[in-house]
């Protein structure tokens with residue numbers, strides 16, 4: 128446990144590394160870093176301005192060795208208390224690490240330091256005719272490092288994916304001060320997927336390799352008004368179900384619109400909400416056809432009017448209103464509480480109605496903003512925290528909204544993170560098994576719990592959902608496999624996990640373990656067409672999966688591969704699977720089942736173990752089932768940019784034999800080994816890989 132008086136000796140060391148003028152302990156500095164854009168408050172003991180990336184590792188080593196908590200911080204715009212030092216300690220202010228190292232348009236890659244402001248990067252890229260897709264509304268001030276910390280989203284993420292889909296590689300300083308280079312192309316478990324969104328609790332990114340794209344040739348923007356938010360959400364649900372993938376599909380209610388100055392629109396008294404719809408692509412004619420379809424969906428949902436913006440100036444006024452809505456609401460009252468639930472897209476109309484009911488029950492005023500195409504809702508409740516009774520109502524309403532999202536099959540955070548403020552809600556989303564797994568992952572990388580402590584993981588799992596409260600419907604094959612795992616774990620029997628076409632090179636004999644055949648797991652669990660997602664058991668052959676989807680007019684936007692779905696995920700034979708994967712049901716070696724991720728297309732609640740499991744080669748757990756993104760078959764709407772995963776090249780040989788080389792080329796690093804212990808401490812699964 129960190130005792131504040133221990134900082135004394137460490138201060139000199141910090142000054143030696145960071146420079147005398149870069150270490151601050153004065154009252155003004157301490158106060159300035161005791162809050163962020165969330166509502167939690169706590170004082171750090173010192174603030175260090177880091178002015179060179181290569182100073183991060185020695186600073187972290189020093190602090191870790193001295194047992195002092197440390198928190199990376201950038202613009203401090205996170206909305207979940209992600210930079211609040213509840214135990215005190217040292218804030219590492221990385222804002223001076225703000226260089227764009229390179230922009231390589233031929234390779235489609237930019238390399239940046241974490242303190243680069245998101246909009247600054249966009250401006251530099253635009254000069255070269257490129258853009259970086261994640262565009263949080265706070266992009267004028269928030270930074271790439273903060274975006275990585277939170278796995279931030281923004282309007283364009285509907286089409287182009289969230290931060291994790293656009294980070295190709297990272298240089299990370301681990302909690303113990305080691306420097307790691309990690310890439311989404313590396314064989315083995317997907318470490319960039321784990322680090323992105325880990326809120327500075329697993330390490331500090333000092334460089335990022337980002338995917339950049341050419342600016343689209345055509346953009347069409349339309350705005351459409353409705354009498355109610357509910358009607359607007361019906362139009363959103365119909366658009367998503369049609370398979371059209373707008374570049375952005377955002378909604379604002381009347382309160383937000385009025386606060387933000389109306390967005391240049393002439394609003395009638397009847398207007399209760401507007402949708403902003405933006406399409407981009409190479410063929411203007413195709414875009415116009417799609418916009419006409421969306422117009423028809425809007426009319427069917429009861430739109431009051433629908434019109435395309437006349438020029439760029441008009442479009443910019445509209446976007447300024449959308450992106451400026453939160454600060455505008457913040458001017459209406461001393462405090463704003465921004466909720467951040469996400470639900471499967473067809474559930475949006477229900478979620479919006481529930482949110483309005485809850486706000487009305489608690490007699491609260493809020494502006495409602497939606498990254499509607501992603502099923503992500505942001506009620507912005509305005510209040511005065513000096514009024515204790517009102518503040519209590521705000522908290523209760525916030526909790527009810529999150530519970531409503533969970534009940535609708537969604538999650539407690541689409542993009543703002545858990546931080547300090549949503550730790551309690553993690554208990555409602557996950558059960559004990561998942562929370563314990565998150566804790567073990569944190570402990571594996573940060574045994575002393577010093578890297579941004581007190582974030583993500585609940586203080587106690589006393590309130591955690593009990594596993595038997597909602598038993599999952601499982602196939603007989605899955606139940607038998609879980610029973611077998613339990614038996615083998617009890618008797619120390621090692622297993623070689625075997626799929627269908629995914630034979631990993633393994634030594635024969637007892638050392639490789641007894642075969643554990645997962646090819647019996649071949650049920651279609653759910654095809655959720657209106658949400659464009661489906662859940663399959665992991666042993667389903669990809670060929671069967673394709674024909675099941677084709678029968679209902681859907682497909683997976685990926686190359687035609689053989690083998691099983693679980694094998695594809697475990698071997699990462701096609702790297703794009705990491706971006707199509709939304710959720711997993713995973714059996715740990717002792718038969719404990721963890722449900723990771725889900726059906727929401729945006730979800731930053733807890734560590735992204737779903738992505739980590741891509742490339743885990745069956746050595747971390749047995750994948751029972753997986754939920755993936757889909758698109759409509761044969762509409763041409765999965766052109767490479769319409770689904771994030773589809774952007775990844777298939778590689779020279781998009782076939783399963785490729786898996787062999789990925790598997791045999793994998794040499795576990797120290798981090799992989801620590802994570803292996805978190806999942807499989809006895810090395811029971813595919814033991815030769817970590818033997």
Ligand SMILES: Cc1cc2nc3c(=O)[nH]c(=O)nc-3n(C[C@H](O)[C@H](O)[C@H](O)COP(=O)(O)OP(=O)(O)OC[C@H]3O[C@@H](n4cnc5c(N)ncnc54)[C@H](O)[C@@H]3O)c2cc1C
Pocket residue numbers: 163164198199200201202203204205206209210221241262263264265268269270271272273274275276277278279280281282326327328330331332333453454542543579
């Ligand atoms: C008006 C407004 C609008 C917003 N709109 C959006 C939106 O549209 N979409 C969205 O997703 N969010 C939005 N946000 C939330 C916020 O802007 C994002 O979470 C953003 O990514 C935070 O960036 P930052 O630079 O402020 O980071 P900070 O708040 O300083 O840090 C965020 C987290 O990242 C960690 N961190 C910082 N640096 C590093 C590093 N180098 N390596 C690892 N971890 C690190 C921190 O410890 C912290 O946990 C909005 C916030 C506001 C105030």
